[in-house]
Amino acid sequence: MTITKTRRQFLKASVAAGAAVSAFSIVGCTSGPNVVVIGGGFGGATAARYVKKFGPGVNVTLIEPKTSYTTCPFSNPYLGGLVDFQYITHTYDGLVMEGINVMHDTVSGIDANTKSVTLAGGTVLNYDRLIVSPGIDFKWNVPGYTEATSAKIPHAWKAGDQTKLLKAQLESMDDGGVVIIAPPENPFRCPPGPYERASMIAHYLKTNKPKSKVLILDRKDKFSKQGAFTEGWGKVYGDMIEWVPASKGGKVEGINAATMTVNGEFDDYKGDVINFIPNQTAGKLAHASGLTDAKGWCPVSLITFESTIMPGVHVIGDAAIVTGMPKSGNAANSEAKACAWAVVEMLNGAATVDAPMTSNTCWSLVSPDYGIHVSAVWQATEEKYVSISGGVSAANLPASTRKMEANYAPGWYENIVKDTWNA
Amino acid sequence: MSTGKGLVTGIFAAAVLASAPGTASAENMNAELLASACAVCHGQGGESLGHIPSINALSAKAISQRLAEFRDGKRPATIMKKIAAGYSDAQIDLIAGQLGAK
Numbered sequence: 145m146t147i148t149k150t151r152r153q154f155l156k157a158s159v160a161a162g163a164a165v166s167a168f169s170i171v172g173c174t175s176g177p178n179v180v181v182i183g184g185g186f187g188g189a190t191a192a193r194y195v196k197k198f199g200p201g202v203n204v205t206l207i208e209p210k211t212s213y214t215t216c217p218f219s220n221p222y223l224g225g226l227v228d229f230q231y232i233t234h235t236y237d238g239l240v241m242e243g244i245n246v247m248h249d250t251v252s253g254i255d256a257n258t259k260s261v262t263l264a265g266g267t268v269l270n271y272d273r274l275i276v277s278p279g280i281d282f283k284w285n286v287p288g289y290t291e292a293t294s295a296k297i298p299h300a301w302k303a304g305d306q307t308k309l310l311k312a313q314l315e316s317m318d319d320g321g322v323v324i325i326a327p328p329e330n331p332f333r334c335p336p337g338p339y340e341r342a343s344m345i346a347h348y349l350k351t352n353k354p355k356s357k358v359l360i361l362d363r364k365d366k367f368s369k370q371g372a373f374t375e376g377w378g379k380v381y382g383d384m385i386e387w388v389p390a391s392k393g394g395k396v397e398g399i400n401a402a403t404m405t406v407n408g409e410f411d412d413y414k415g416d417v418i419n420f421i422p423n424q425t426a427g428k429l430a431h432a433s434g435l436t437d438a439k440g441w442c443p444v445s446l447i448t449f450e451s452t453i454m455p456g457v458h459v460i461g462d463a464a465i466v467t468g469m470p471k472s473g474n475a476a477n478s479e480a481k482a483c484a485w486a487v488v489e490m491l492n493g494a495a496t497v498d499a500p501m502t503s504n505t506c507w508s509l510v511s512p513d514y515g516i517h518v519s520a521v522w523q524a525t526e527e528k529y530v531s532i533s534g535g536v537s538a539a540n541l542p543a544s545t546r547k548m549e550a551n552y553a554p555g556w557y558e559n560i561v562k563d564t565w566n567a
Numbered sequence: 568m569s570t571g572k573g574l575v576t577g578i579f580a581a582a583v584l585a586s587a588p589g590t591a592s593a594e595n596m597n598a599e600l601l602a603s604a605c606a607v608c609h610g611q612g613g614e615s616l617g618h619i620p621s622i623n624a625l626s627a628k629a630i631s632q633r634l635a636e637f638r639d640g641k642r643p644a645t646i647m648k649k650i651a652a653g654y655s656d657a658q659i660d661l662i663a664g665q666l667g668a669k
Contacts, residue, residue, distance in 0.1 A: 194603065474607055485600045498597070503604045503653065505646060519646045521653025533652035537645075549645055552608075555617035560607040562616060 176201040177491045180261055180271040182251055182429065184208030184236060186215075186473040187277030187461030189564045190480035191487075192244050195275075199488035205245040205269060207261070211235065213565070214303040216334055217473045218557050223300075223311050224344030225351070226512055227554075232303065238566030254433045256454045273487045275449075276435065276442075277461040277476065278427030280333050283440075288399035288407075289420055296401050297418045301333065313417045314345060319353035321416030324406055326361045326396050331441075332424045333462050333471045335368035336518065340508035341419070343373070346381045347511050360387040361406055361413060362394040363423075368470075369508060369518055372537045376510030376546075396420070426463035433457075441465045446524050447499050448486035449479060458483050468522060468529030470504060477564055478502040482524070499524040501532075507553035515549030601658060602665035613666050627660075627667025634659045 179202050181192045192206040214233045221227050236246045250264040254274065261269045282299065284290050289297065298313070300306040314323065323345055327338035342358050349356040366389075367373075377385045388394035388408075398407035399420060406413045406420070425431070425440035435442045435451055442459040444451055446466065449458040460483050461476035469475045482500035489497050505519040520534025537549065561567055605622070609615050613623035622630060636642035638651035638659075654662065 198599070477607055478604060481600060481603045485597065501601060501604075501653070501658075503650065505608060505650070517646050519649045521650060532654075533649050535649050545645065551618040552645070555615065555619035556608050558616040559610045559619065562611055563606045 176203050177272040178203045178205070178270060179273050179275065179487060179491075180204075180269050181206045181275045181277070182208075182254075182261070183277035183279060183427070183461070184210070184213055184246075185277060185279055185461065185476065186560075186564050187279075187476035187480045188275070189213075189236075189239060190477045191275045191277060191460060191484050192239060193242065193564070193566060194481045194484035195487055196242060196244060198484055199491060202488065202491065203245070204243075205247060206236070206239060207247050207249055207251060207263065207269075208236065209248060209250045211248050214307065215473065215561070216301070216303045216337065217560075218554070219300070219303040219307045220337070220341045220344040221509055221553075222307060223314065223341065224347045224509070224512075226344070226347075226509070229308065234561060234565045234567040236565065242566055251429060251433075254454075254457065256456055259456055271456075272491060273456060273458065275458045275460065275480075275483060275487065276429065276433070276463075277459070277480070278429040278435075278463045280424045280462045280471075281427050281431070282422040283425055284422060286396060286399060286420070286422065288401065289422065293399065293401045297399060297404075297420050299421050300419060301337075301421050301424075310417070310419055314348060317353065317356070317416050320355040321353065322357050322359055322414065323349070323417045324359045324361060324413060324415035324419065326406060326418070326420045327363065327367070328421045328423045329363045331471060332421070334473070335470050336373075336506060336508045338421060339367055339369065339373045340510075342385050342387075343377065343380075343508070343510045346377070346384050350381060350384060356384075358385045359413060359415070360385065360394070361396055361408060362388060363390050363396060365389045365391050369516055369536050371539060372516040373508070373510065375539055376514050376516060380511045380514055424462075430459065430463045435459055435463075437465070446526060446529065448490070448497050449483040450486075458487060466529060467527070468531065469502060472504055472506060473564075474504045474506055474560060475502070477560060478504060499526075502529060505556065507549060507556055509550055509553055510546075511550070513543075513550050514546040515551070515553050516546070517549055517552075598661035598665045601654075602662045605662065605666060622666060624668055625666075627663040630663035630667050631660055634663065 179195050181188050192204050196204050212233050212235045218232045240246050252264045253262040298306045298310040300310040325342050346358050393408045393410040395409045426436050430436050430442050437443050442464045444459050444464050449460050451457045460479040462471040486497045501523050503521045507515050507517045516537040518536045521532045522529035608619050609622050615621040634651045637644050637647040
């Protein structure tokens with residue numbers, strides 16, 4: 145894998161330009177409909193950009209507490225030592241530059257009757273359409289694993305300090321250690337993610353601590369891109385990575401942080417580093433705002449992404465129930481565009497909105513020279529997203545193809561980051 | 568790259584009303600939304616930042632032709648065969664018309 149862009153220089157350029165334009169964009173917010181977007185991840189940032197693209201006369205406000213966003217995509221290559229932290233961290237200056245009003249604040253309430261959002265800072269924003277992209281939250285329902293425990297046993301499934309912590313633990317581990325990764329049950333953010341993580345950690349260990357081992361204790365019996373990962377692991381890492389499915393004892397029933405032990409259904413496993421990834425639910429804001437169903441996710445129209453619970457409020461990304469599509473950054477980006485289109489159509493007074501097509505392309509790195517993909521195109525219907533085409537990397541492809549796909553991974557990353565944050 | 572669309576356009580509303588609710592066809596699906604999918608890999612306006620080829624220098628005709636070749640297995644591909652197979656001839660032409668060098 146080769147990185148082609150110096151992000152440092154790029155960010156510097158956008159900051160300077162962004163500062164010059166930001167004052168102007170606020171002055172411009174006088175007429176035209178108002179769209180408020182909550183959440184500055186792949187879904188929210190893309191929605192903000194594309195509402196502005198599809199409806200240049202719309203005033204778009206994006207609310208996001210953080211002043212920079214660290215992506216889950218490429219956080220595994222960061223753990224593997226392939227890219228630095230800055231490569232996966234992006235500011236909102238590029239959005240400001242495009243005339244989006246970015247407010248770094250926290251939402252304290254959504255009122256669908258008065259069509260207003262109240263911020264912790266006291267500001268009340270009126271909207272014609274609201275788009276919410278709240279991401280995920282964790283279920284702390286495995287005995288012994290709490291938010292406090294994650295300071296010793298990181299989940300690293302929201303990128304940031306948790307990712308840095310896991311990397312620091314890998315770096316301080318002795319050669320010959322065991323790294324346990326415990327992926328969650330379905331549905332969860334980024335289905336191939338835990339297995340790319342196993343690959344990237346194995347790459348780091350093979351390079352620096354070759355007597356070590358990666359043990360995957362899975363709460364499932366199958367996983368995304370399984371055949372392609374398994375083939376790649378054997379070719380690149382021999383028996384360094386061991387996968388224990390749920391039915392063979394991989395099901396985690398408890399965690400003991402004091403003894404660094406994972407309690408399986410049949411056996412206990414000791415780890416020198418443990419990466420436990422909790423089961424997931426829609427983000428806190430979705431729950432607090434009443435946008436979730438009994439299962440903890442947000443039901444929406446699959447044509448417009450408007451909440452079936454709260455009119456005028458659209459939900460996209462990992463938190464939304466988009467039957468047929470995975471929860472991924474690319475899926476959130478694709479849903480955001482379809483939602484932005486629907487929102488602009490509705491603001492234009494359109495009586496109906498055409499069912500969109502969406503797509504998702506995702507590369508995983510088995511090693512810096514070995515990439516695999518999954519890709520799909522969907523057609524929305526009222527009931528589900530119907531897969532029109534797609535598939536996973538074939539078996540036994542030549543090394544040159546694996547290498548080419550390993551280079552496509554950062555190629556995709558750099559372009560989708562630009563498409564999402566203009567960064 | 569993106570032309571956007573004006574707010575409150577009568578022509579647009581009429582076009583939407585002409586289609587059956589909740590259905591998509593090549594005729595009524597908007598080319599701009601359809602083509603926006605390509606940007607995640609091929610960059611803004613088809614100008615790629617990294618290892619994935621740029622497509623901004625290709626004409627609409629060349630893009631149509633290549634997508635059809637990918638779909639029909641006549642051009643070597645890693646993932647483009649799978650992606651191109653998701654679209655009809657008419658949709659491919661809409662995408663190409665949107666992305667092709669002007």
